[in-house]
């Protein structure tokens with residue numbers, strides 16, 4: 001693309017982003033006004049009194065965030081940064097700077113010849129492996145330790161309670177909470193959705209698009225390719241939306257206390273959790289920079305063959321050829 005039209009399209013995207021951001025702010029202000037208005041109505045006040053926002057946890061439910069959970073939470077975010085980065089590179093449809101073909105003389109050996117992959121897809125798949133492993137360990141430990149009761153809804157009351165929480169937050173008159181002991185029901189629903197709905201969807205649709213999925217036979221019909229292709233990207237958008245709201249609320253509802261919970265596994269108002277969080281941000285920024293497929297090509301070479309593509313020929317300079 002000539003540089004002038006590239007900068008024009010960049011200008012257009014910036015303008016569009018500004019319009020979206022403006023619309024979001026206006027929508028939020030309207031929502032706050034509506035919520036404040038609603039809360040003056042006696043019926044809504046009764047509703048909030050009946051459903052304050054918390055379903056009780058069973059007796060003996062674990063209290064607090066154990067260190068293993070803090071670690072898994074960090075690794076999850078760390079791998080997701082790389083998945084989003086490599087996913088966006090794949091989506092940009094830029095010509096891969098290199099291709100990778102698995103070495104089929106070593107484990108895991110397959111009957112069919114390995115498919116050649118763009119190096120970005122290779123990196124996406126490698127990070128997927130780590131992300132899924134981390135997630136499986138999280139879910140196993142969640143159930144092994146009883147910690148699951150904090151993130152899995154066990155009664156339908158989470159629905160009215162979540163509506164109540166959203167209304168209370170939007171009206172900027174927040175309930176007093178102690179998330180060290182239990183999450184509010186909107187948190188429970190959101191955490192459940194990301195762990196037990198969005199993540200499995202990302203995995204199934206991703207596997208369907210990957211070379212792991214058989215190309216022929218009945219398996220191709222179990223998950224149609226079109227379905228997988230249509231859904232994989234919106235699932236990423238859901239992850240991004242969840243994370244944006246999640247982080248804003250974490251910071252707006254007692255940042256130091258919340259960060260101590262999840263980044264230092266302790267209940268305190270000091271700056272320790274914040275310091276750990278700051279270090280984790282630096283590590284994630286490093287991951288974003290390092291998740292350049294070509295930078296990792298030497299690693300890819302240990303597991304297969306890497307063919308680097310010559311750089312695209314430069315477009316002839318117009319003045320020189322025509323002049």
Ligand code: HEM
Nearest residue numbers: 083084087088090091128202203206207209210233236239
């Ligand atoms: C086990 C989990 C996953 C697997 C196996 C997987 C696999 C894949 C594969 C094979 C592609 C290439 C599709 C193609 O050839 O066009 C792809 C694209 C992509 N992946 Fe994943 N993925 C997984 C999880 C994720 C997650 C968690 C995210 C982000 C939160 C993500 C974001 C993307 C994006 C944005 C694309 C580009 C989609 C497009 O072009 O529309 N993936 N993924």
Ligand code: HEM
Nearest residue numbers: 077080150151179180191194195243247250258259261262
């Ligand atoms: C990097 C920015 C992030 C920060 C600062 C952050 C912070 C937190 C905090 C403080 C909690 C505990 C909430 C509380 O005590 O009220 C929490 C829980 C949680 N976060 Fe995050 N988070 C981040 C990113 C993410 C991402 C990217 C995901 C997933 C896509 C995620 C998923 C979760 C889940 C599922 C829980 C509940 C875990 C459990 O108790 O089993 N977080 N987060």
